[in-house]
Amino acid sequence: MRIPCPLCGERDAAEFSTIGSAPPPRPSADAPMEDWHAYLHLRDNPAGLHAELWQHIHGCRQWLRVMRDTRSHAVASAEACRP
Amino acid sequence: MTRLATCGLIDRAQTLRFTFDGRAYQGHAGDTLASALLANGVRLVGRSFKYHRPRGIWGLGSEEPNVLVELRDGARQEPNTRATTAELFEGLSARSQNRWPSLRFDVMALNGLLGPLLSAGFYYKTFMWPAAFWEKVYEPLIRRAAGLGRAATAPDPDRYERMHAHCDVLVVGAGPTGLAAALAAARTGARVILADEDFALGGRLLAERQEIDGAPATGWVARVLAELQNLPDVTLLPRTTIFGAFDHGTYGAVQRVADHLAEPAPGQPRQRAWTIVAKRVVLAAGAVERPIAFPGNDRPGVMSAAAARGYLHRYAVLPGRRAVVFTAGDDGWRTALALRDAGAEVTVVDPRDRPACPGLRVVAGARVVGTGGRLCLISVRLDTGEAIAADLLAVSGGWNPTLHLASHQGGRPHWDEALAAFLPGTPPPGMAVAGAAAGRFTLAACLADGAAAGLQAARDAGHEGQPLALPRADDEPAGLRALYHVPGRKAFVDFQHDVTADDIALAAREGFRSVEHAKRYTTLGMATDQGRTANVVGLAILAEATGRGIAETGTTIFRPPYTPVAIGALAGAQTGPDFRPTRLTPLHAWSARHGASFVTTGAWLRPEWYARPGEAGWRDSVDREVLHVRRAAGFCDVSTLGKIEVVGPGAAALLDFVYANDISTLKPGRIRYGLMLREDGFVLDDGTCARLSENRFFVTTTTANAARVMQHLEYAHQVLRPELDVSILSVTDAWAQIALAGPRARDVLAQVTAQDVSNAALPHMACTEAVFAGGLRGRLYRLSFSGELAFELGVPPDDAEALADRLRAAGAEPYGTEALGVLRIEKGHAGGGEINGQTTAGNLGLGRMLSRRKEFIGRVMAQRPALVDPARPVLVGLRGDGLRTGAHLLEPGAAANTANDLGHVTASCWSPHLQAQIGLALLSGGQARIGTRIRVYDALRGQDGEAEVVAPVFIDPEGTRTRA
Numbered sequence A: 001m002r003i004p005c006p007l008c009g010e011r012d013a014a015e016f017s018t019i020g021s022a023p024p025p026r027p028s029a030d031a032p033m034e035d036w037h038a039y040l041h042l043r044d045n046p047a048g049l050h051a052e053l054w055q056h057i058h059g060c061r062q063w064l065r066v067m068r069d070t071r072s073h074a075v076a077s078a079e080a081c082r083p
Numbered sequence B: 001m002t003r004l005a006t007c008g009l010i011d012r013a014q015t016l017r018f019t020f021d022g023r024a025y026q027g028h029a030g031d032t033l034a035s036a037l038l039a040n041g042v043r044l045v046g047r048s049f050k051y052h053r054p055r056g057i058w059g060l061g062s063e064e065p066n067v068l069v070e071l072r073d074g075a076r077q078e079p080n081t082r083a084t085t086a087e088l089f090e091g092l093s094a095r096s097q098n099r100w101p102s103l104r105f106d107v108m109a110l111n112g113l114l115g116p117l118l119s120a121g122f123y124y125k126t127f128m129w130p131a132a133f134w135e136k137v138y139e140p141l142i143r144r145a146a147g148l149g150r151a152a153t154a155p156d157p158d159r160y161e162r163m164h165a166h167c168d169v170l171v172v173g174a175g176p177t178g179l180a181a182a183l184a185a186a187r188t189g190a191r192v193i194l195a196d197e198d199f200a201l202g203g204r205l206l207a208e209r210q211e212i213d214g215a216p217a218t219g220w221v222a223r224v225l226a227e228l229q230n231l232p233d234v235t236l237l238p239r240t241t242i243f244g245a246f247d248h249g250t251y252g253a254v255q256r257v258a259d260h261l262a263e264p265a266p267g268q269p270r271q272r273a274w275t276i277v278a279k280r281v282v283l284a285a286g287a288v289e290r291p292i293a294f295p296g297n298d299r300p301g302v303m304s305a306a307a308a309r310g311y312l313h314r315y316a317v318l319p320g321r322r323a324v325v326f327t328a329g330d331d332g333w334r335t336a337l338a339l340r341d342a343g344a345e346v347t348v349v350d351p352r353d354r355p356a357c358p359g360l361r362v363v364a365g366a367r368v369v370g371t372g373g374r375l376c377l378i379s380v381r382l383d384t385g386e387a388i389a390a391d392l393l394a395v396s397g398g399w400n401p402t403l404h405l406a407s408h409q410g411g412r413p414h415w416d417e418a419l420a421a422f423l424p425g426t427p428p429p430g431m432a433v434a435g436a437a438a439g440r441f442t443l444a445a446c447l448a449d450g451a452a453a454g455l456q457a458a459r460d461a462g463h464e465g466q467p468l469a470l471p472r473a474d475d476e477p478a479g480l481r482a483l484y485h486v487p488g489r490k491a492f493v494d495f496q497h498d499v500t501a502d503d504i505a506l507a508a509r510e511g512f513r514s515v516e517h518a519k520r521y522t523t524l525g526m527a528t529d530q531g532r533t534a535n536v537v538g539l540a541i542l543a544e545a546t547g548r549g550i551a552e553t554g555t556t557i558f559r560p561p562y563t564p565v566a567i568g569a570l571a572g573a574q575t576g577p578d579f580r581p582t583r584l585t586p587l588h589a590w591s592a593r594h595g596a597s598f599v600t601t602g603a604w605l606r607p608e609w610y611a612r613p614g615e616a617g618w619r620d621s622v623d624r625e626v627l628h629v630r631r632a633a634g635f636c637d638v639s640t641l642g643k644i645e646v647v648g649p650g651a652a653a654l655l656d657f658v659y660a661n662d663i664s665t666l667k668p669g670r671i672r673y674g675l676m677l678r679e680d681g682f683v684l685d686d687g688t689c690a691r692l693s694e695n696r697f698f699v700t701t702t703t704a705n706a707a708r709v710m711q712h713l714e715y716a717h718q719v720l721r722p723e724l725d726v727s728i729l730s731v732t733d734a735w736a737q738i739a740l741a742g743p744r745a746r747d748v749l750a751q752v753t754a755q756d757v758s759n760a761a762l763p764h765m766a767c768t769e770a771v772f773a774g775g776l777r778g779r780l781y782r783l784s785f786s787g788e789l790a791f792e793l794g795v796p797p798d799d800a801e802a803l804a805d806r807l808r809a810a811g812a813e814p815y816g817t818e819a820l821g822v823l824r825i826e827k828g829h830a831g832g833g834e835i836n837g838q839t840t841a842g843n844l845g846l847g848r849m850l851s852r853r854k855e856f857i858g859r860v861m862a863q864r865p866a867l868v869d870p871a872r873p874v875l876v877g878l879r880g881d882g883l884r885t886g887a888h889l890l891e892p893g894a895a896a897n898t899a900n901d902l903g904h905v906t907a908s909c910w911s912p913h914l915q916a917q918i919g920l921a922l923l924s925g926g927q928a929r930i931g932t933r934i935r936v937y938d939a940l941r942g943q944d945g946e947a948e949v950v951a952p953v954f955i956d957p958e959g960t961r962t963r964a
């Protein structure tokens, strides 16, 4: 698989590591426990376009938000989390 | 001998000696093992997988289903190599497989008599009962009876390596289509890789006697290769199989660099695995001839007609003097004419109505219904009742496009009734299929198709050029009547897995009508050749048996690898100690010179202790090192600690966010012990954080978690706090770090630096830039993990040895990781055994560190009821003989079961200072149990004893030594 890093260009997936699904926004400190539970543990598992976090650990070390189709592995976009 | 005196692409000047099953033979450079065996008249070359039937050479290349052999001896012995792809070399030793005691007399051929028992689905039927018999009787029996070759038992002495490459156009196959495609693409200036599994490039043109531009086609091949060789952006890869098409234009290839040599030259790898990323791909893999299933079609001497022609033209081998050609199409006639011209007596059997032909005996409108002979073919029977004496039966059932790579990403082939062939479905993005692989089976069509596909691929990759002036060639006749099967017993479909036409019909009768079910039930196409010659015939028989057409029956799809790939090639150089890089500290060589032995810690090698002459064992060394620290001063290489600089106006805010305790209140020039939590509330890592200046922090992590903490910091910054202006840099390798500890540490330090290191100038948890003796510039931190007065000294790696020499000269002795461990257990510091991913700050006695005045990662979830449950195991000390790490803790007298488990010993050691066996443990209700006794139960080592529960700090709980 190839991932188009916005800083380094298209690179082999072996240069990256991933934590899987991109988590929802981090709840505020006073949010109810249910929100924190959802933030930490609940993820969709779609057959189709899927937002994922990948880090280019053997390159620029940027964390990337990658939109990837889980059926075809086609990467629709990859953007730096901190542009 | 069946070698002809003239013709062929072998080098008659170079004679090569080889052995097969112990007998000596001779061949020539340019031979394969198969062609050399045929040239020597060897026709029986293997036994079949299941029935141990005698088998001979069917094919010309990697499609060969029968002739799998063992090559070489000793550690280089290699099973299951196709004799048709094994390039002959001087001294090659080859052996047939799956026979005992010999190829000519194989006891297991009795399996042939058990045929009815071993028919389709026999795994599921015959050996079902009694169940216990499977493991003890049936499986060993079957394994002995049915099998492939034996792998070497000694370690592989050869090297393998991996290579990565990018190109504009990858051309797979160097036949007429591939050569035209590569030339058209290369002339645009595109970066081209042309790969072919054969050792000679030219594909089918090497096996034919065809003309291009009015001269032998081999001349055109030579001219094209010469031009390609001279283009700087073209890479020619003979002996290279593109075995898989993966995502996003990534292709796997294996290059047999030295398989054609007795052993690789010094420094040369045996094989090289390539990862090729191609913008565009032209699949020009050609086609292979398929057999016709008829009774006795597996007898040695029955051969693909196109292969027979290939042996004649390329290797100058006449595969039979009295030949029958059984062909359903025009292609077989070319073989008949070639054999005739080479002097053979030839009969053509064609089910179609065919006219007479000079020099050939033609039996039109007929079929072959049987063969005779025991170990080799001696006769052929026709449905006319005639029997013909023959030593070669060349069979031509039409062509199967080699479309495997086009279906590796899921593209399902579709049946073309007019061509009687499966054609590629939707290929992977960026791939075009051309020539015979796309069903264009004639020479002129292949050249035109390849040239067009090559130019288009280069254009799609961003290059521009002119269409190739097409060389002049003819389209040979390619008429065909679809004929797959002549009814009768022992008509083999899958030669390698011994699947017969009857097996497929039986599967259909028993309800396995879907192609996927029939495949698994009969094992059709599941051998190492993935049914390259077998599948279409099998599907046709299944279609017939179920009353459907082939198009409706459909086909299974192919997966990587196209041909078997040695695991060694994929592993490359990453074997044994080279499985991953080994990291050495700047003091590694120094430590080795001073008697250190080393222990693997993650990727690092660290000194475990420094043995001295006269010490009886490791305990002597470790006890001496510990006592020297407690009584005088020692120093330890702690360069493996993760070291991270966090710099910028937002650095303090970021560190406040990732540490559970406050960092922003730290003053420049001071250090704080820090604790990081995971977002789920458990402890991630501990370490120190030194504020070098207002916006510059130096963070240390444990050795084990260095990479993880770095990633965690980057995540916290980039994903969670992107608004902060911070830079984070790993400086682990930029600093050699030495811990200096002991009551005399300050005296030692005073001898290696002129700076004021008094308690007033450098109090506990202070840090400063420093200049050490000899002008070494570095940093000085006052912090302690041993409970002693201690410092850490940081210098550039190149200065580490000089500093170590000076420390030693000043009276400090080096100590290793074992002593380091004893010192930290005596002091009750949490380490890897305690920070194990399942402990909270409270469990480690560090609950007070959690800040109440700020937000930080893990804060909310650390308050979960289960994480603040007072019954959770907490850190305590243990004292008692026989304490061993990993032992479980129980109430004295309680039964040893999981329900009564109160925790476990996380670390233990002999304390030479206390003269006692001590340990740390995570113990439920531990605080209240201090002063009581606990049962220490170690089922793994068969030990059972008791220990006293004590506070986890065994030495100087007030910290007066540290602050001295």
Ligand SMILES: [Zn+2]
Binding pocket: A005, A006, A007, A008, A009, A056, A059, A060, A061, A062
């Ligand atoms: Zn990058």
